[in-house]
Amino acid sequence: MTDFTDHPACGEAIYLDVPQCVTFGTDYHAEEAKCCVAASRLLETADYDSVHLRILEPIGSGTVLLERKSGQFPGWFTITKVVPA
Numbered sequence: 001m002t003d004f005t006d007h008p009a010c011g012e013a014i015y016l017d018v019p020q021c022v023t024f025g026t027d028y029h030a031e032e033a034k035c036c037v038a039a040s041r042l043l044e045t046a047d048y049d050s051v052h053l054r055i056l057e058p059i060g061s062g063t064v065l066l067e068r069k070s071g072q073f074p075g076w077f078t079i080t081k082v083v084p085a
Contacts, residue, residue: 004065007082012055014066015075020045026066028075033068035077038085061085 016035021028023045026035039059042048048056056064062084066077 004081004083007059007079009055009059009064009079009082012079013072013076014042014052014055014064014079016042016066016077017046017075021075026068026077030068031070031072033077034066036063036065038063055079059084 016024016026016028018028020042021033021035024035024037024041027033038061039056040061042064043053043056046052059082062082064079065081065083067080068077072078
């Protein structure tokens with residue numbers, strides 16, 4: 001069985017704004033929110049800075065599981081799994 005938690009992007013933090021959270025069916029403010037989305041879709045819905053691009057572009061159309069942990073500011077999610085396309 002493949003372990004999707006060993007990708008280099010796992011553990012990186014990604015920001016989603018309120019419209020992105022609505023689009024991807026997650027809660028901007030909830031302390032423990034999750035969503036699953038292709039990295040390419042994230043890139044299509046925001047004008048990300050170079051830090052975010054460095055994390056997301058190599059994943060391409062692969063899927064990321066984003067989880068917002070207790071203590072993270074609203075809109076910030078940690079990549080916990082990456083499933084290659």
